[in-house]
Amino acid sequence: MKRNTVHGMDCLDGMVEMEAGLVDVIVTSPPYNIGKAYSTYDDTLTRAEYISWMGDVAGASLHVLSDRGSFFLNIGGTPKDPWIPIDVAMEFRKKGYILQNMIHWIKSIAIPQSDMGSYASNTCDIAVGHYKPVNSRRFHHDCHEFIFHFTKKGDVLLDKLAIGVPYQDKSNIGRWKQAKEDRRDRGNTWFIPYETIQEKRPHPAVFPVGLPTLCIRDHGLDRCSLVLDPFMGIGSTAIACIRLGIDYIGFEIDSSYRAIAEERIRDEKTLIQSKKQQLRLFEDE
Numbered sequence: 001m002k003r004n005t006v007h008g009m010d011c012l013d014g015m016v017e018m019e020a021g022l023v024d025v026i027v028t029s030p031p032y033n034i035g036k037a038y039s040t041y042d043d044t045l046t047r048a049e050y051i052s053w054m055g056d057v058a059g060a061s062l063h064v065l066s067d068r069g070s071f072f073l074n075i076g077g078t079p080k081d082p083w084i085p086i087d088v089a090m091e092f093r094k095k096g097y098i099l100q101n102m103i104h105w106i107k108s109i110a111i112p113q114s115d116m117g118s119y120a121s122n123t124c125d126i127a128v129g130h131y132k133p134v135n136s137r138r139f140h141h142d143c144h145e146f147i148f149h150f151t152k153k154g155d156v157l158l159d160k161l162a163i164g165v166p167y168q169d170k171s172n173i174g175r176w177k178q179a180k181e182d183r184r185d186r187g188n189t190w191f192i193p194y195e196t197i198q199e200k201r202p203h204p205a206v207f208p209v210g211l212p213t214l215c216i217r218d219h220g221l222d223r224c225s226l227v228l229d230p231f232m233g234i235g236s237t238a239i240a241c242i243r244l245g246i247d248y249i250g251f252e253i254d255s256s257y258r259a260i261a262e263e264r265i266r267d268e269k270t271l272i273q274s275k276k277q278q279l280r281l282f283e284d285e
């Protein structure tokens with residue numbers, strides 16, 4: 001299977017064709033079966049059909065994922081149907097996957113100044129992240145999705161400090177035996193806001209490039225040479241891989257989304273090339 005390509009095929013057929021155990025990281029977001037207006041894919045299966053399909057995806061992925069690999073599955077529900085991600089996770093469990101980490105993708109968060117601790121020099125409450133609140137008196141807007149980190153045996157070592165964060169209380173550094181530098185585990189709540197898009201959105205359900213980037217770096221760049229996204233959409237995972245210098249394989253059945261992915265990939269490569277050229281000119285001066 002050709003690398004660094006978004007293949008125009010059904011991911012189940014694609015994964016069968018791939019060599020066994022080749023992939024180090026799978027990071028993906030499948031359709032959630034919530035009636036999203038995709039350009040060709042019909043997001044309105046019955047629940048039973050959908051869950052069974054997700055089970056097939058889990059089964060096929062076991063063939064391509066290496067024994068030391070990570071599968072980061074991003075999936076959310078709706079305020080009315082919060083069980084969707086849990087039902088899908090249960091299917092992965094039935095196929096033999098171990099849920100090694102349950103990560104919460106936080107899209108928006110509000111923090112009152114009174115809860116900011118030593119950061120309280122900030123003069124106001126803050127609310128960061130974009131969303132258009134749900135029009136309902138029963139439900140809160142869903143500002144969160146899951147990133148289930150599945151592995152085959154539950155014993156994959158991560159490069160947690162690669163995506164670590166500074167200590168808030170610096171006095172812990174040195175006082176706590178394990179705190180040797182000003183960097184600690186980010187924890188399982190990952191704040192990743194959507195990128196602001198002013199013009200018409202080309203795809204109804206993308207994740208920010210920051211999401212696959214964090215997943216791949218968490219698994220460990222030194223242990224990752226190939227990433228797979230079975231539901232590549234408009235190429236966010238491919239962009240993350242290009243920025244990180246890692247090979248990818250993607251599947252996407254919709255040719256219009258594939259065309260946008262290819263355009264984004266071309267633009268990203270051009271940008272990186274021109275940055276490298278500028279750097280060389282700067283070093284030559």
Ligand SMILES: C[S@@+](CC[C@H](N)C(=O)[O-])C[C@H]1O[C@@H](n2cnc3c(N)ncnc32)[C@H](O)[C@@H]1O
Pocket residue numbers: 009010011012028029030031032038041203205206207208230231232233234235236237251252253254257
């Ligand atoms: C939630 S979107 C993924 C978006 C992607 N993460 C991004 O940021 O662009 C799911 C995608 O899966 C595609 N899709 C649906 N069924 C598929 C299948 N059987 N094989 C491959 N792609 C499929 C849809 O066309 C849609 O673009």
